[in-house]
Amino acid sequence: MVPYDEPIYGFSGENLSTRGYIDIYTIFCDGVQTKTIPIRFLIVDALTSYNVLLGHPSLNTLGAVFSTPHLAMRFSSPLGDILTIHGDQRLARKCYMVSLRPKIPILQNNHIERPSGSGIVLFDDDLDPRVGRDVRLEPVEETTPLELPNGHTIKLGTRLESEQREVITPTIVAKLDLFAWSAADLPGVDPQVASHKLSIYKEARYVSQKKCKLGEERRLATKVEADKLLNTGFIKEAHYTTWLSNVVLVKKANGKWRMCVYYTDLNKACPRDAYPLPNIDRVVDDVVDNKVLSFLDAYSGYNQIPMVLSDMNKTAFITDDANYFYKVMPFGLKNVGATYQRLMDKVFSHIMGKCVEVYVDDMVVKSPSHHQHAHDLSIVFFVLRQYNLRLNPNKCVFDVDRGNLLRSMLT
Numbered sequence: 001m002v003p004y005d006e007p008i009y010g011f012s013g014e015n016l017s018t019r020g021y022i023d024i025y026t027i028f029c030d031g032v033q034t035k036t037i038p039i040r041f042l043i044v045d046a047l048t049s050y051n052v053l054l055g056h057p058s059l060n061t062l063g064a065v066f067s068t069p070h071l072a073m074r075f076s077s078p079l080g081d082i083l084t085i086h087g088d089q090r091l092a093r094k095c096y097m098v099s100l101r102p103k104i105p106i107l108q109n110n111h112i113e114r115p116s117g118s119g120i121v122l123f124d125d126d127l128d129p130r131v132g133r134d135v136r137l138e139p140v141e142e143t144t145p146l147e148l149p150n151g152h153t154i155k156l157g158t159r160l161e162s163e164q165r166e167v168i169t170p171t172i173v174a175k176l177d178l179f180a181w182s183a184a185d186l187p188g189v190d191p192q193v194a195s196h197k198l199s200i201y202k203e204a205r206y207v208s209q210k211k212c213k214l215g216e217e218r219r220l221a222t223k224v225e226a227d228k229l230l231n232t233g234f235i236k237e238a239h240y241t242t243w244l245s246n247v248v249l250v251k252k253a254n255g256k257w258r259m260c261v262y263y264t265d266l267n268k269a270c271p272r273d274a275y276p277l278p279n280i281d282r283v284v285d286d287v288v289d290n291k292v293l294s295f296l297d298a299y300s301g302y303n304q305i306p307m308v309l310s311d312m313n314k315t316a317f318i319t320d321d322a323n324y325f326y327k328v329m330p331f332g333l334k335n336v337g338a339t340y341q342r343l344m345d346k347v348f349s350h351i352m353g354k355c356v357e358v359y360v361d362d363m364v365v366k367s368p369s370h371h372q373h374a375h376d377l378s379i380v381f382f383v384l385r386q387y388n389l390r391l392n393p394n395k396c397v398f399d400v401d402r403g404n405l406l407r408s409m410l411t
Contacts, residue, residue, distance in 0.1 A: 007197060267333065295397045
């Protein structure tokens with residue numbers, strides 16, 4: 001098998017990573033007469049009812065003509081005779097029915113390795129690039145804390161009557177495992193569900209940036225941030241790098257430093273993923289007439305998606321102590337928003353527009369009544385657990401009647 005890592009794209013834009021290809025002389029026979037042609041097969045690891053799929057290039061080489069009503073294929077032999085291969089209708093129907101079943105890897109963790117005994121904890125404020133910027137999704141009314149059995153709190157709307165509070169509280173308390181209180185609580189999305197691939201232009205040349213000098217304060221901040229990411233399992237030490245980028249330190253509104261990676265050269269070498277984002281006006285219009293809203297925020301959402309294994313080393317960045325690469329999808333890479341929106345559209349496809357709206361990492365659950373809202377939240381929580389997604393409890397607000405969504409006022 002020859003290594004090959006270009007993805008295969010499906011009808012709706014989903015991609016499937018390939019492991020390599022193999023050239024095989026393939027024999028097609030009708031009785032004793034045969035025809036042999038060379039076919040290049042791409043090797044993929046996929047849950048499917050078919051072992052082999054033949055593409056148009058191979059079928060054109062064979063010179064095949066099809067009749068789908070008869071499940072038959074005809075082609076000429078080297079001697080000029082017409083050969084016919086018949087399909088098995090019962091087996092074809094069985095394969096078709098199997099292909100309709102959902103093949104979702106459920107509760108398979110991304111196996112983020114974290115060093116044991118580390119006292120360093122990485123919180124969402126260390127990861128969220130929106131800290132210090134305009135927040136796009138937030139309630140307008142005051143909130144009140146709901147005490148949880150684990151000692152933490154969740155925000156509820158203050159206008160809830162005692163009966164309404166009793167309706168929503170059991171739904172939240174029963175799903176405490178869906179809230180991440182630190183990055184160590186993130187199981188990670190299964191790579192078969194979503195992963196970020198760079199798809200670098202074949203003609204692009206590697207760029208290894210020359211190390212930039214940092215002042216003492218910035219140097220120490222870089223070491224602290226890198227240690228946090230390392231102990232959380234988000235990064236790993238890189239050896240024999242091809243692409244290498246510098247880090248940039250930006251001071252947040254709270255006075256702390258944020259470490260960003262200068263991926264400009266790497267981003268220039270990647271084509272744009274034109275995956276369509278939801279229309280903001282439509283999202284707002286679909287939410288505005290609902291009586292009860294809950295604003296949900298994924299805990300460092302981008303970092304819950306793994307990088308494709310073959311592209312991890314390309315995200316390498318420089319520090320004074322070592323070079324590191326990201327094992328998870330980092331902020332700053334090109335097309336990460338498209339990858340995240342594609343994941344959201346995939347996991348919420350059956351309820352999108354009905355009880356939930358998602359614009360990249362902004363989620364709002366909408367309902368016409370409080371009792372219906374508890375039911376809708378249960379459905380959303382089920383999906384989040386199914387795909388190993390976790391919420392940020394400090395930025396989630398439940399059961400309010402108005403708020404800001406994508407800079408639009410909902411009342």
